[in-house]
Amino acid sequence: MPIVAHNPLPTFAHLRAAGQQILDPDRARHQDIRELHIGLLNMMPDAALEATERQFFRLIGQSNQIAQFYVHPFTLDSLPRSESARAHIRRYYQPFARIREDGLDALIITGANVTGPDLSGEPFWKPLIEVVDWAWDNVSSTLCSCLATHAVLQFRYGQRRRHLGEKRWGVFPHRVVDRAHPLVGTVNTLFDVPHSRFNEISRPQFDTAGLPVLVESPEAGVHLAVSADGFRQVFFQGHPEYDTISLLKEYKREVKRYAAAERPDYPPFPEGYFTVQSRAILDEHAARLRAAMAQGREPPPLPEEHIVFRLDNTWHDTAEGVVGNWMGLIYQVTHSDRKLPFMDQIDPADPLGLRRRPAP
Secondary structure: EEOOOOOOOOHHHHHOOOOEEEEOOOHHHOOOOOOEEEHHHEEOOHHHHHHHHHHHHHHHHHHHHOOOEEEEEOOOOOOOOOOOHHHHHHHOOOOOOHHHHOOEEEEOOOOOOOOOOOOOOOOHHHHHHHHHHHHHHHHHHEEEEOOHHHHHHHHHHOOOOOEEEEEEEEEEEEOOOOOOOOEEEEEEEEEEEEEEEEEEOOOOHHHHHOOOOEEOOOOEEEEEOOOOOOOOOOEEEOOOOOOOOOHHHHHHHHHHHHHHOOOOOOOOOOOOOOOOOHHHHHHHHHHHHHHHHOOOOOOOOHHHHOHHOOOOOOHHHHHHHHHHHHHHHHHHHHHOOOOOOOOOOOOOOOOHHHOOOOOO
């Protein structure tokens, strides 16, 4: 079933225009299908705020057809925002106090921009701890994306992320390492995931914290892990929600930073992303840009029109599969009253019954 457009958030119109089915509230009320209310704590900076909305709304709406999804975006007041972003949030987002009052069936927490490897000094630190602690007691499952994973691993499991020395950037192959887990039991055993980060939580750190790893990569490290109970917290280090052009936009931003003397080196290509032809085009553009800078001329624009149609998306279907499995499991265990996390017969310490299953 599609997402329900329960308020005038522009993301609904964008997704409808792109061909995704978006359900009007009047029609939704006449369908005898259960609702699931999903919170989206969007901590991304202003420039990525609405794009992140669309990415996660799309992933949720395309992932599973068992329910009507009401997605409730909210953010943290402590994050610095421009006036236009604050206006968008005031109009379309809910305050956390309202989220707490109404309850949620599940929660997704996005990444955020940070200034250093230690997250405890960031403006979102204490408010994020409040949200995560509330969710642990009141929400069936919380999915943490990238930076949110690093923050939760630090304050809940005592594992600080480590700087990689250089940016891990690109699309990397990953393998399912626990094929029996219901989050990944129906997806490809080998699939790609985009990454874009300077820091990581390593496999030994996940092991030390007692968090089972489900998907990892020799090049990119752990992508997907879960809390010890198998479900209450789900951790992504990659970005399966990314659009096909997301890494191209990041590359373009870094080229602009180089042209503005905001970084000393010309940005490298994201790994496993551009074709040979695209790399040749972009190498030629880099030479033209350097020549223009040396002569004091305006840098030429990035030739995106020659790159976009050559980009391949090798991760979205599997991302839909994983998130769809997550939604299906939530549907099976969450209480019909969204203020309560589980059905009466569900054990919160083993919500999926994984500990009761016989060994394969």
